[in-house]
Amino acid sequence: xxxxxxxFAAGSNRYMIxxxxxxxxxxxxxxxxxxxxxxxxxxxxPFVAGGILLFLLGAALQILASGHTWPALIRDxxxxxxxxxxxxxxxxxMWIFFAMLLGLxxxxxxxxxxxxxxxxxxxxxxxxxxxxxxxxxATLITGIAGHxxxxxxxxxxxxxxxxxxxxxxxxxxxxxxxxxxTRAGEGLAPAxxxxxxxxxxxxxxxxxxxxxxxxxxxxxxxxxxxxxxxxNQILQVAVFAILFGIALTHVPAxxxxxxxxxxxxxxxxxxxxxxxxxxxAPVGVGGAMAYTVGHMGMGVLLPLAKLLLTAYAALxxxxxxxxxxxxxxxxxxxxxFLRAIAEPATIAFATSTSEAALxxxxxxxxxxxxxxxxxxxxxxxxxxxxxxGSTLYLALASIFVAQAAGIHMSWAEQLFMVLTLMLTxxxxxxxxxxVLVVLLATASTFHLPTEPIFVILGIDALIDMAxxxxxxxxxxxxxxxxxxxxxxxxxxxxxxx
Numbered sequence: 001x002x003x004x005x006x007x008f009a010a011g012s013n014r015y016m017i018x019x020x021x022x023x024x025x026x027x028x029x030x031x032x033x034x035x036x037x038x039x040x041x042x043x044x045x046p047f048v049a050g051g052i053l054l055f056l057l058g059a060a061l062q063i064l065a066s067g068h069t070w071p072a073l074i075r076d077x078x079x080x081x082x083x084x085x086x087x088x089x090x091x092x093x094m095w096i097f098f099a100m101l102l103g104l105x106x107x108x109x110x111x112x113x114x115x116x117x118x119x120x121x122x123x124x125x126x127x128x129x130x131x132x133x134x135x136x137x138a139t140l141i142t143g144i145a146g147h148x149x150x151x152x153x154x155x156x157x158x159x160x161x162x163x164x165x166x167x168x169x170x171x172x173x174x175x176x177x178x179x180x181x182t183r184a185g186e187g188l189a190p191a192x193x194x195x196x197x198x199x200x201x202x203x204x205x206x207x208x209x210x211x212x213x214x215x216x217x218x219x220x221x222x223x224x225x226x227x228x229x230x231x232n233q234i235l236q237v238a239v240f241a242i243l244f245g246i247a248l249t250h251v252p253a254x255x256x257x258x259x260x261x262x263x264x265x266x267x268x269x270x271x272x273x274x275x276x277x278x279x280x281a282p283v284g285v286g287g288a289m290a291y292t293v294g295h296m297g298m299g300v301l302l303p304l305a306k307l308l309l310t311a312y313a314a315l316x317x318x319x320x321x322x323x324x325x326x327x328x329x330x331x332x333x334x335x336x337f338l339r340a341i342a343e344p345a346t347i348a349f350a351t352s353t354s355e356a357a358l359x360x361x362x363x364x365x366x367x368x369x370x371x372x373x374x375x376x377x378x379x380x381x382x383x384x385x386x387x388x389g390s391t392l393y394l395a396l397a398s399i400f401v402a403q404a405a406g407i408h409m410s411w412a413e414q415l416f417m418v419l420t421l422m423l424t425x426x427x428x429x430x431x432x433x434x435v436l437v438v439l440l441a442t443a444s445t446f447h448l449p450t451e452p453i454f455v456i457l458g459i460d461a462l463i464d465m466a467x468x469x470x471x472x473x474x475x476x477x478x479x480x481x482x483x484x485x486x487x488x489x490x491x492x493x494x495x496x497x
Contacts, residue, residue: 047082048094051078051079051080052078053078054074054078055074055082057078058071058072072105076105079102079105083098092282093352093461095282096281099282099283099286100459102286103117103287103289103291104289104293106286106293106294107289107290107291108293110294111293111295113294114290114291114293114294115291117290117291118287118291120283120284120288121284123284124277124281124283124285124287125440127277131273131277131437132234132437132440133228133229134266134270135267135271135274136241137229137266138264138270141248141263142245143385144241144242144246144248144249145256156374157381159486160377160482161385163386163478163485164385164386164478165422167323167326167386168387168388168391168422169418169422171318171392172391172394172395172421172422173418174314174318174321174322175395175396176395176418178310178311178313178314179314179396180399182309182310184303184307185303185307185399185400185401185403186404187302187303219233219236220235220236220239221239222236222237222239222240225240228240234441234442234444235420239423242423288455303455307397307463308459310396311393311396312466314393315389315392318389318470323477327477327481330480330481330484332484337476340365341361341472341473343360343364344361344364345469345472347472348472349468352464352465353468357472358379358383361472362375362379364476365476368480370479370483371488374482374488375479382478382479386471386474386475387474388470388473389474390438390468390471392467394421397439397456398421398448399414399417404452405449420445420446421442436453436457436460439453439456
């Protein structure tokens with residue numbers, strides 16, 4: 001690696017990683033600002049806790065005393081408290097959570113009016129879809145070709161990529177196993193499906209088109225990249241981007257530089273574009289929840305609760321059954337490692353973005369004893385190729401969509417989906433709600449209806465916090481494991497508490 005800074009597309013192009021120094025002081029979060037943010041969040045805790053408890057109380061009383069108006073008044077008071085917290089905290093996640101509950105209330109109290117609110121979720125999903133192709137294309141090209149000569153990445157790069165692919169593949173299979181075990185999507189017949197689909201008897205419900213291995217293999221490769229992008233065939237776009245990025249590393253630097261600069265600029269613009277779209281997320285989520293509950297009633301909440309619990313249980317299982325054994329095999333000092341990752345993981349959980357935790361994660365891993373050159377490569381590269389929490393949830397949510405639509409997917413088709421997600425899930429860690437982007441692309445690739453994604457929108461913000469924290473923990477662990485693999489972690493650090 002050279003002394004020149006290398007942009008890594010996954011977090012943001014403003015993170016320019018140098019082989020000589022892992023993270024500049026300008027990128028480090030201001031301690032005073034962090035304390036102020038924590039104080040502001042803590043001051044809103046009574047409003048948030050009170051609002052949630054009041055809303056649950058109102059919902060319980062609605063079941064026990066149906067026909068009365070005062071349970072609705074209690075829920076309205078709860079929404080007022082949450083609105084105050086959202087205004088004072090100025091957090092997009094808080095606004096999404098508030099919009100989810102507001103949409104639920106509108107769907108329950110005014111179901112006929114709620115049916116007209118689907119247009120807002122339609123607009124939001126259209127804005128998300130337009131992001132997919134250029135974002136995947138730009139981030140993959142920048143992530144692959146950003147190193148120049150791939151051979152210059154060397155031994156550390158090869159070991160890192162092998163580790164990334166192994167762990168994320170385990171995460172994908174764990175997500176598939178979890179959703180097949182709980183079958184959270186079954187019993188949910190989304191009212192958003194076409195009338196023709198709804199009128200069919202169960203025996204004639206649509207099934208996934210049989211997908212043979214030769215058809216799948218042929219479908220991977222694009223015949224026209226413009227056509228692939230227009231049809232939202234994201235797997236073909238990803239394959240083109242990978243081949244293009246590899247080809248770009250074999251041309252002279254003078255030829256490569258302008259194309260790489262364009263790809264990096266496009267990625268950065270698409271990150272900003274996505275940020276603008278996400279300001280509309282509360283409106284889209286609220287409209288989706290109102291429409292869904294207005295059409296289906298309270299019955300929609302049970303599958304959502306099952307999905308939420310399945311996701312959290314699967315993420316917890318991944319931490320305990322996969323990452324913990326890896327840390328033990330690498331003979332890491334667990335107590336010190338947990339202290340090192342505590343702050344970055346907390347930041348990621350609170351902000352629902354891995355990017356916010358990047359500077360602190362790099363700083364803490366250097367303090368843990370990982371050499372700067374390993375930190376400089378592994379953590380930023382991991383933001384493209386090692387999104388453990390996101391890949392697990394992608395597999396889980398994709399099968400949930402099929403289950404919710406009444407579509408049976410064979411194990412072979414689910415395996416094809418896992419292979420697809422291995423490619424399409426790379427490179428979007430810096431995008432808020434990035435999983436939604438990839439989920440829509442996956443639904444398009446496998447001819448799944450996108451309508452059940454309306455249901456997932458309502459709780460995505462709650463799951464996003466956990467999966468983002470797992471992403472950060474996984475990248476910090478990868479950094480320590482590669483350092484141990486290289487023999488650069490002090491041998492005196494034993495895996496003891």
